Amino acid sequence: MSTEFISRSLQSISGDVLSEIWQRCMYASDASAYEIVPKCVVLPKNVEDVIKVVKFASTNGIPVIARGGGSGLAGQAIGDGIIIDFTKYMHHIIEIDIKENYVMVEPGIYKGVLDKELKKYSRFLPPDPSSANYCAVGGMIATNASGAHTVKYGSTIDYVQSLDVILSNGELMHVEPVEIGSYEWKKKAGSLEGKLLETLLNLLLPNEELIRNRFPRVRKNSCGYRLDRVLGNNVLDMSKLFVASEGTLGIVVRAKFKIMDLPKEKVLTLLGFDNTLEASKSIIKIAELKPSALELIDKTVIQLARTSSEEFASKVPIDTNCLLFVEFDGNSRDEVENGINRLRSVLEQIHAKTIASSFDGSEMARIWEIRKNALSYTMKIRENAKKPIAFMEDPVVPVDKLDFLVETLQRVYNKHGLKYVVYGHAGDGNLHTRPLFDVSKSEEIKIMREVAEDLLNAVTSVNGSVSAEHGDGLARSGFIRDVYGNEIYQLFVKVKELFDPINIMNPNKKVMMQGTFLQNFRYGFKSKDFENKLNWQINDSRLQSKITGYRKELSFDDEVDLCHGCGGCRELNFGWRMCPVYKGLNDEVASCRGRNNVLRWLLKVDGLAKEFALTKEYKDIIYKYCVQCKMCLIDCPSNVNVGKSMAEARAVYAKQMGLPKGYEYFINIDKYAMQGCKLVPFSNFLMNNKLFRKLLESRTGIDARKKFPRFSKRIFDDLFREHKQPKFHKTVAFFCDTYIRYVDPMLGMHIIKILERNGYNVIFPSQMSSGLPALLEGAPDVGREIAEYNVKNLYVHASKGIPIVCFSPSSSVALKMDYLNVLDNEETRTVSSNTYDMHEFLSNLHKMKELDADFKEIDEEIGVHFHCHTIVQGADKHVKQLLNMIPKLRYHIVETGCCGVGGSYSFIKDNYDLSMQIGRELFEAVKQERKVYTTGESCKLQIEEGSGRELGLTVDLLAKAYGIS
Structure with missing residues (x-):
């Protein structure tokens, strides 16, 4: 049955029917190791749509596969048929x-x-x-x-x-x-x-x-x-x-x-052990205390977690080889304290060390994130072509046999010389385990089969199961008969035949499976010849290494292949900023996973045709559905740098098709901004004139509705030249970027005075704007010229150890990380290593006891919003530290996601509506606040436009606290 016939036949439903090959490729995989391209994808709006789809499938003998978030690990949500994705509309x-x-x-x-x-x-x-x-x-x-x-x-x-x-x-x-x-x-x-x-x-x-x-x-x-x-x-x-x-x-x-x-009280304790086997032997004793949670992570996960959480790294001793998370909950403090006291009474018997205990809800939530991200940390492991593969990752045994399961895993994996990870729900006798394999090698496939048989025999010998909570899917349906025996298996077959006599409901899962778990792997694809426009495999990028824990960046192919499909980028709860475009659209193509999958299929030899990269659909995928917030790099627990992959894809697209309308003006922002300043007040009048803006929109592609900041008659360079500086023994270089230079030069002068207040001479090297639009929007050659100019002028000072301080979060990220993507040399690396966000620099002074902390009182209750690039470079903690030092200032974090500005993104006509949609929840939250301050100029402009409220900048607060006006 052809995709075209299926698509035509389903046009009467009220939901969406996705039949293009690139759309179907996005749904060919989930969070498992498998990949099968469906014939069609349906996004139903109601029950009637689902009925129509199933009746059509029944009449024509087409498989139907129901799908939720696509976060399953065993391959349940993929198949050669019609996939029904309920998350777009049927989510109420x-x-x-x-x-x-x-x-x-x-x-x-x-x-x-x-x-x-x-x-x-x-x-x-x-x-x-x-x-x-x-x-x-x-x-x-x-x-x-x-x-x-x-x-x-x-x-x-x-x-x-x-x-x-x-x-x-x-x-x-x-x-x-x-x-x-x-x-x-x-x-x-x-x-x-x-x-x-x-x-x-x-x-x-x-x-x-x-x-x-x-x-x-x-x-x-x-x-x-x-x-x-x-x-x-x-x-x-x-x-x-x-x-x-x-x-x-x-x-x-x-x-x-x-x-x-909901329980009213909780307490969480971390227990440290010398090894996983020792920890497993303690489980029975701890389980007798009736905890509400009893979880385990092994040494490898502990090490990976250290790179993601400084708090975790500071709590857990370096020699800890296994951790148990033990939680007690209840309706009173006495009840949970009783639980923790009983736990303390058995510590000596179980040879455990108390690492930490907490009754604080926010602290417990941060600690729990470590355990929740164990799988994603595991998927970060890089060892040549080997990857952690899920196939027997979900065994469960009676709780009193957990030590037997741990010993079995060690014996089986050591027998084959395999590296592996263990974590899971120890209190239930359920451990998750992933050995590393290169599934492109036949000899390793043979070992996988032997490992599966060994673990199956061991688990069933103690009345356990191979699937505790992840299900069977493609990974383990072939083992069901071995777990239950033929008599029970035949009952399963009869049940299947009773409810699905024509075998169209997610066939090849549970019973009557065709083939084995060793087929349809998606990892290790062969790539087409591809000429990169950006630098990859960069060594010692300070910021990138800090985020990922690895000194060397991956190749483009491997970066794309790093995404294991967990679906974390589809989170809608604002626990993570990633991915703001998905939060705005709730579409698979708008998620990091969806866009990454399109790139992966485009790179594959047997994937999407090269011509697809010249289509409008592809242009939208790489331009419209990415705001370059970079939050994927830190929020994706596997640190997949989808933003850089999009920048690479844009560079290739623009080389062949030219830049999409509107972007060139921001790529050459110095030229146009300087003209705007020279023509003040005429330029400001025109940029606020509706008729002119409509004409400008038709010619340039810059949306007429987007509010432009007012150009300044005098630029920052003028004010700085006139400024008489006192003389100090220490020196700092200031990188101002576009907003301060052409829009608000007085803000720049306030920063100069703050730095002087802390005993620094401030120099202002010759510089262009950061060039981030060129680097990210498809003009890497222009970006390289800008980077060369700025690095040349900044290196003179950085090589002497003079810090470079930036106000704009995007400019500091550019200097720290993005310049290396076009200019990978020691000079750039030196500039990168000596670049600081303004808040980061002042916070470091405080750490060294060199900060002038004689702040005036600011008796206000305020909300604080972080620019995404502030968070990416870890400067948010520095902002909080500084604000905590201002007397009487009371603040809370306004965290309802990204504002949607995306630098130049929100100015482009094709993007404006979506950019405002991305920020809608943030705008509503800001409307409820008395006063909000943000860390970045672009966020300030976007949030003011979306909320109708005036915002301040956190640097304004610091200036006010210093009495600078």
Whole structure:
């Protein structure tokens, strides 16, 4: 069945049908190691759309694959058929009932979004996978998701009360517990539901003892079908059958969950151990204390986490080889203190050291992020072509056999000389493990098969399961028969045939699998010949190395291949800034993962045709859907530098097709800004004249609605020349950039006076604007000329150890990191190493006890917003440190995401509406504040335009505190 026929046939639905090859390639992979291009992708708007799609698929024998966030690790959400992505439109909360304690939702809602809403009512849905902020509840149902708190609260299956599902014939059915022989049971007789109930009963009742004896003796399980939870106490509950079924029996379109009261108190303790085996032996003793969470990370994860969190690195001793996260929760402080006291009483018996304990909610949240990011830290591991591969990564055993599981992993991996990582839910007997393999080598594929068989035999020998919470998918469906034995497996087959007789519902998963888990790997693709326009594999980029933990950058191909598809860039909860464009559009193509996948397929020899890189669709992907915030580099736990990949793609595109309309004016900003200053006041009149702006828009592509800052009659150079400086023994060089030079030179003079107040002579080397638009928007040759000019003039001072101080966060990022992308030499590296954000420089002075901290009182309550590039270079902590020193100043962080300005991005006509949409939640938050200060000039302008409120700059606060006006 052709994609064209499927697409034409589905045009009557109200949702979206994606049939272009580049769109389908984005959905060919998820967070697993696998890749299969679908025939079509549907984004339904309602239940009726799903019914139409399934009926069409049923008539034509086309597979249907339901998909949530695409964060699954076993390949459940990919396949050769029609993928139905629920996250675009079907993501609503239908009802919250706090009297009856339930919530009813559509399948596409992210767990993190649901958590945020339930918290308003002091309620929560306990299952909490590490991917909660970017996994959909439909996927949680499909895999019986669990999480850190399952040790106390149980898995998804324990909270499902009823489901609305669409069966393989397109019929909608409501499933919930029904008492056998009751009036409700009899009322359903004759209907499809009644027939299914009767058939299931006749299938399960004679096999109750077999099911009881053959199912794994574990705390959680997502292997096979959960027949052990369907029948009991004279009740048949079909809703439990669909949990962990991975969409192979039907598609969930509505779910009702039991919810619980949020615990009022928590305490989290970190316990250190000499090795993982020692830690595993302590689990039984700790589990007896009834903790609410009991998690483990090994030495490798600890080391990787150190590069991402200075706080974590400072807490955990360097010789710690294994950590347990032990949490107690309850409704009173006494209750949780009792738990921690009982834990302390057994520390000597279990040979553990207390690393840290905390009752503070924000501190606990930061510590938990380390555990939640264990997988992503693992995916950062770089060892030539070897990658951490998920195939038997989710084993679970009875808790008293956890030490056996650890010993088995060590024995099996050491037998083959494999490096590996271990972390997971120790309190449940569930560990996640990933050995490193190069899947392009046949000899390593053979070892994978042997490892899988060894682990399978070991886990089943102690009544364990190979799939605790990640499901079976392509990775483990082939092992289900081995876990349960043939009799139970045949029951699974009969259930599948009962609900999906034509085998269209996510086929090749769970039962009747064709092929093996060693097929359809996506890693290690062969690349087309490609001439890079930017420098890659840069050594010793100070900022990049600090962020990633690696001295050497990857090649372009490897950077693109680094994305493992976790979907963290699709987070909507503003826990991360990444990815602001996705937050604005809620489209896969707007996510870092989506755009990265398009690039990966374009680079592949057998991927997208080269001609696609000349299309308008491709131009939008690389220009419209990236604001160059760089937050992917730090928020993506694998530190995939999608922004740089987009800059590379733009450079290649512009070389062939020319720069898109509007960008050239910002690439040559010095030229046009200087003209604007020379023509004041006429230039300011024109730039605020609606008729002129419309004419300008048609000619230049700069949106007529975008407010321009007013040009200054006198530029910063003029004021600096006239300024009489006192003489000091220390010297600093000032890099002013565009805004101070042409718009607000007095701000620059305030900075000069702040630096002088701290005993520095300030020099102002000859300089151009930073050139960041050229470097990022597709003109690297122009960017290189600017970099050469600025580096030449700055190196003279940097080589003498003279610090270079920047006000604009973007200019300091450019000097620290982006210049190396076009000018990789020792001079650039010296300039990079000696460049500081203004706040960073002053904070460092304070650290060295050299800061003049004689600040005047500022008796105000304010909100503070951080420019994305402030966060990227880690200067946000320096801003907070300085503000904390100002007497009587009270502030809080306004964190509802990126403002959407993206430097030149928001000025371009094609981007303006989206830029305002990206910042909408921030604008609304600012409207509720009395006064807000931001760290960057571009954010100030954008937020003022979007909110209608006047903003200050954090440098203004410092000047005021110093009495500078």
